[in-house]
Amino acid sequence: MDADPSWEPLVELPEQVSFAVHNLPSPEYDETGLVGRSTEVQQLIELLNRRREPVITITGEGGIGKTALAIQVASELADDPARPFEAILWTSLKNEKLTANGIRDIAGAAQDLTGAIVPLGQALDTGFDGSLNDLADALQDLRVLVVFDNLETIGGLDFSTLYEALPDSVTYLITSRVGIGEYERRYPLGKLQKVDSLRLLNDFIRxxxxxxxxxxxxxTRAEIVDRLRHSPLVIRWFVLAVEAGQEPVALIRDQREVLEFCVRSVYESLTKPAFDVLAALSVLGRPVTSDELVLLLEKRIDEVNAGLQELIRGSLVRRESTGIPGDLTLLVTLTETASAFFARGVTLDPDLSQRIMRRDTEYRIIEERRSVEAAARSLAPIVVRVRGPQDVPTAQILRNALLVSQSRDFEAALAEIDRARKLNPDFWEVDRVDGFVRAAGGEYASATVAYRSAHAKADEEGKAVVSYFLAGHLSRNLRDVESAIVYAKEAHRVLDVADTAVALGNYLVWTRHFEAGIQLIEPVVKDAEGKLKLIALSSLSQAYRRWASYAADEEKNPALQYQRGRRGLDIALAAIEAGVIDTRLRDEACECATQAILGAAGCLAASLSLAGLGEWLDRFATVLVRLAGARRWPQLFVAITQLYRKRGAPVAAGRLRNLAHELDESGDPERAGVVAAGAVVGEVVSMQPAYGFIRHPRFPSNLFFHRDDLLDSGSMEELRVGTLVRFSVVDTERGPRATNVAKAH
Structure with missing residues (x-):
């Protein structure tokens, strides 16, 4: 052999005797043998021998090794002495092949049903040239395995026609990039393991x-198989192309022909829903859930699911777990080959790409905000909680429903909730939001049903959240405060946050458990901030006002009425003086003052002495302007008048009555000159660095003042919203304006 490398021994090796008639081709992997598919071979042989599923389809992306696997399985079955099949009939529907010099058409490839049938019959009879019915007659009563390679390439082949025509004794093994649908049991074939890819590369190089x-x-070899995506076909193509003289680096960088061969035929047959899903996955460049695709593409659930199923059948996408323990959610991602195909061979519609990127950016921003609010255990209605990443898309749909309902478009909001329900029917937040929106729309009975459904579905913390909202619905809409307390206690026991404390405190106050309610609300007033602090202040002031009314009506104790009314007023005024501008809080202060004044009048009527009543009335007179013009001002004005008329009323009651009478004549244009003639007291309601506005009942539109209008221009920094100021009024071309403004002492 050293002298003549072409020498061959003059010995003929006997052909291996098969136990079944077959027309199987010689495999292309003869030089290396089938590498890394032993497990798959055995599994498929077992499936075919059991014959529980008449059609087994090996699916996978182009070049992954479907044909090689099918040949190996069929060959081993043909060589099995147990003769599970009497005949194994092979026909390839492949119409092109990948060579070192590019993609080449295969001469004589089957083009239609007849072209696919004839090779099957000729395996039994070389002269067969009949129809499908003739083939059916030939196979009658025989245990036959029919192998179709690359079934997807024949667009006109109706597999159902073939399946119905051939005898039931026929079993089918099919390779296809897209599968055939209802008849089959799919056997997805993944890429080679890295160790097997390296072995294949090394064996083929040798x-x-x-x-x-x-x-x-x-x-370097390990890097090569990674860059070739562990695809047997691509590894073989790479070695053959280098052998033909091409540069390895150039081949790895430019795999367009390989990608065309592996993906193009499937890609070009995609429906629009499938293409849109594929485009979204390409633009996003990350695994996503099917629910996210529904949200990002703004499509119906059935459209997205149909597109996904088509892509999975075409081996362009795959599903994979999140890797989170206990999370059953599956993520959808492009296969490596599909990803490379998009990166090198597809130009997407720029409008579609921009729309998907914009929606993804919005999605991430909203989710970040939602997760921060949920982490803070906020009980604002707009905050939708999730059980895990699988619920995030549904949460965003529900959030949008809540936003839409704020504009009173309840029909559109309920449509969004229905969309969320189809996406995630067992998610308790769907029912919780449904209950909230229906309650806002006046559908109280339906809201109750939805809330109770949410409560039944949720876990412990979820139940507590639902209980919080259900308690509010029962108390405010159905006036069932006793039932509301039961749910409010559950919410506070589990969550123990400021919102639940204030809510339960309110319900207890409404059922006359005043001390218990106040004990819950008072700590919130000290610690809370922002809107919640304002709600707590109003609630605490209201609690003392209700308690004062209870003292008058039930306890017949005007002294307690006076004390509790003053306590509620002090709480509200302290907030107003600190710069809180809120209509309800001002009304609550007005009602508390009314209770205090009525309690004082009741004491006078009962000849009960109230120490320091005159001094308190004078102090109250200095802040009376804060309450003038409030919605509850008329009741306070009447109470002040009643106190003034009581026998034994202090002189301060007369001064308070006169001031109230003066303030009550708000908006009287004939008295504008009187107001302008001397300094009056008003309340700063808006401040800017160089100017501000003052509230006074005679000027419903508020009075403008500038830094230059201050008696001491340097005192601008001492003023803030809520400060009481003395001022005069001058008429200007733009209307009345405050001047000679100074902080009231």
Missing amino acids: ARRVDSLRKLSSG
């Missing part, structure tokens, strides 16, 4: 004696 590749280090 078999082809490609010296330039034999010199590569093991690390």
Whole structure:
């Protein structure tokens, strides 16, 4: 052999005797053998031998090794002495192949049903040239395995026609990039393991004696199989192309022809829903859930699911777990080959790409905000909680429903909730939001049903959240405060946050458990901030006002009425003086003052002495302007008048009555001159660095003042919203304006 490398021994090796008639081709992997598919071979042989599923389809992306696997399985079955099949009939529907010099058409490839049928019959009878019915007659009563390779390439082949025509004794093994649908049991074939990819590369390099590749280090070879996506076809193409003289680096960088061969035929047959899903996955460049695709593409659930199923059948996408323990959610991602195809061979519609990117940005921003609010255990209605990442898309739909309902478009809001329900029917927040929106729309009975459904579905913390909202619905809309307390206690026991404390405190106050309610609300007033602090202040002031009314009506104790009314007033005024501008809080202060004044009048009527009543009335007179013009001002004005008329009323009651009478004549244009003639007291309601506005009942539109209008221009920094100021009024071309403004002492 050293002298003549072409020498061959003059010995003929006997052909291996098969136990079944077959027309199986010689495999293309003869040089290396089938690498890394032993488990798959055995699994498929077991499936075919059991014959529980008449159609087994090996699916996977182009070049993954479906044909090689099918040939190996069929060959082993043909060589099995147990003769599970009497005949194994092979026909390839492949119409092109990938060579070192590019994609080439296969001469004589089957083009239609007849072209696919004839090779099957000729395996039994070389002269067969009949129809499908003739083939059915030939196969009658035989245990036959029919193997169709690349079934998807024949667009006109109706597999159902073939399946119905051939005898039930026929079993089918099919390779296809897209599958055939209802008849089959799919056997998805994944990429080779890295160790098997390296072995295939090394074996093929040795078999082809490609010296330039034999010199590569093991690390470089590992990088090559990674760049070739562990695809047997692409690894083989790479070695053959290098053997033909092409540059390895150039081949790895430019795989357009490989990608065209593996993906193009499937890609071009996609429906629009499938293409849109594929485009979204390409633009996003990350695994997503099917629910996220519904949200980002703004499509119906059935459209997205249909597109996904088509892509999975075409081996362009795959599903994978999140890796989170206990999370059953599956993520959808492009296969490596599909990803490379998009990166190199597809130009997407820029409008579609921008729309998807914009929606994804919005999605991330909203989710970040939602997660921060949920982490803070906020009980604002707009905050939708999630059980895990799988609920995030549904949460965003529900959030949008809540936003839409704020504009009173309840029909549109309920449509969004229905969309969320179809996406995630067992998610308790769907029912919680449904209950909230229906209650806002006046559908109280339906809201109750939805809330109770949410409560039944939720876990412990979720139940507590639902209980919080259900308690509010029962108390405010159905006036069932006793039932509301039961749910409010559950919410506060589990969550123990400021919102639940204030809510339960309010319900207890409404059922006359005043001390228990106040004990819950008072700590919130000290610690809370923002809107919640304002709600707590109003609630605490209201609690003392109700308690004062209870003292008058039930306890017949005007002294307690006076004390509790003053306590509620002090709480409200302290907030107003601190700069809180809120109509309800001002009304509550007015009602508390009314209770205090009525309690004082009751004491006088009962000849009960109230120490320091005159001094308190004078102090109250200095802040009376804060309450003038409030919605509850008329009741306070009447109470002040009653106190003034009581026998034994202090002189301060007369001064308070006169001031109230003066303030009550708000908006009287004939008295504008009187107001302007001397300094009066008003309340700063708006401040800017160089100017502000003052509230006074005679001027419903508020009075403008500038830094230059201050008696002491340097005192601007001492003023803030809520400060009482003395001022005069001058008429200008733009209307009345405050001047000689100074802080009231």
